[in-house]
Amino acid sequence: MRLSHLFFTTLRDDPTDAEMPSHRLLLRAGYLRQLGSGIYSLLPLGKRVNDRVTQVIREEQDRIGGQEMEMPVVHPADIWRASGRYDAIGPELTRFKDRNGRDMVLAMTHEEVVGILLADIVKSYRQLPMMLYHFQTKWRDEPRARGGLIRVREFVMKDAYSCDRDEAGLDASYQAQHAAYVRIFERLGLETVAVSSDVGIMGGSLAHEFMFLNPAGEDVLVLCEACGYAANRQVVGVPKPDPAPEEAQPLEEVATPGTTTIATLAAFLGIETSRTAKAAFFVTGNGRLVTAIVRGDYEVNETKLGNAVKAIGGIRPASVEEIRAAGMEPGYGSPVGAHDTVAVIDDLVARSPNLVAGANREGFHYRNVNVERDFTAGVTTDITNAREGDACPVCGQPLILRNGIEVGNIFKLGTKFADAAGATYLGEDGQAHPIVMGSYGIGVGRNVACIVEAHHDDKGIVWPAEVAPYAAHLVSIGGAKEPRVNEIAERLHDLAAAGGPRREILWDDRDESPGVKFTDSELLGMPWILTVSPRSLAAGGVEVTERATGARSTRPIEEVEALLTGGFAPGA
């Protein structure tokens, strides 16, 4: 590809609203343009990278017997009603009507459609197991897009669906996908850790997320270096040791002006934060006020809290008005004397005597609050976040916390969607059984962004050869004075192009100064940079620079021709 005709442009200045390196570099190097919040166009360079990533995923899905297909982006709402998700999912599911007034949705995912197809096509146990997958655009009207391609609203996802006769078959499919994912992320140059995770809206029984470790990651991972335990903090339960026993003391109100946080309260009273109870207020999707009580030295885990109250439509922080309506005072709140709220008590609070808790009056707290004596727990269970240094639930060694970006996930769905769609097969026993399903997702664009996060330097992108849009970047200098330069460059370019898309190279044939060409070549990030100039010819051929290391050597032209037809092969 001649750069003079490529649909792209590089930017000298950083766009102000791109903070993550991947976003900034993909914009500056001309891979990407934004159309709206969380909506992006891929320019030709970006499209080529996207296709390379897609191809890696495709090859590994095919390797485990996956059959590629394609399912629609627009679905009749009825199939989402049948699975129960039409009402269970909030505004991130976009609903609209077609010209005849029929309710439709934009697909966020495709379990429903798979279920319908299975009901239609699978009749006998002889057809199972089966692994189906497709690459398709998903629309999820996320509350907030961020970080360029890291979190968008419209994106292409590879989603695969395993179809088995029973749990044992599902186990095998799940393991096969797990192994495929390990290979995929290795080929993409992404170091990931597989963590056990919450099942979320999929409602299955077991799930793992493949996490790319990155400080900007939205998830907090709980890791144990001693035994290899790894989980999303959403689901980690760590043992919380019993506090020293004490006699329950009489309830006593104490003036605590200006102490709306645990830190200021503990400082004011001169006590440890572990002697306080912290109240946090949430509202479920169907309008129930939930008061969560954890000890002052812990944080509320909203996923656990939502699961504890079986929240429909999730939970969100309550407003000041909603808290007051239930007889509680923000900053000085507790379930003592409250009404119209369900109190969810962390198990440690239930075991901790004589805590300081809010008096539901501005500027006052209670000393010696004891659960059950002073208020009733609606639910008592573990609702706290694991903390750095807490004991590993498996081996007891100190845990560490890291941020991660979810680049893929695997779910055991069970029979939920098969049941909703009536997808059954006749077993050897002649009876109908529901098909047991799993689902497996990878966001393609997010992976592209993560690859850039992992592979860049201060000059630009450094693509791994496996996903680079072109095998090499050819810079020609001084062609106006020395015709041989352009003759050789053109010959190298055409030779590479003859080897097909995976060997094709980018030739900067523009009439630009050498500085511009070198700078752009580093920004664009091809794994090899070739320089042809009067100087390189005088030195014996073509200068070959490895982008990742900066290692540079001048090679005879024949040798470079051999590299273009063999040595630069992706994955070689």
Add this chain to the structure above:
RNA sequence: CGGGGAGUAGCGUAGACGGCAACGCACGUGCUUUGGGAGCACGAGAUCGCGGGUUCGAGUCCCGCCUCCCCGACCA
């Protein structure tokens, strides 16, 4: 949706006291230049986010709205 910030040429910004909309880069033409973001000259490019109001006059002041970014509630 809550909190914070920003919308002026493709990108980055200045203009804020109400009085001809400016600068750098990028873009076009010509000449020079050609191994690390070249020089000179000329040129094109802006409904100053949108709508309303105040005013002789609004990028600037007032009201309403929209969009985008960042931090919190969702997920690949």
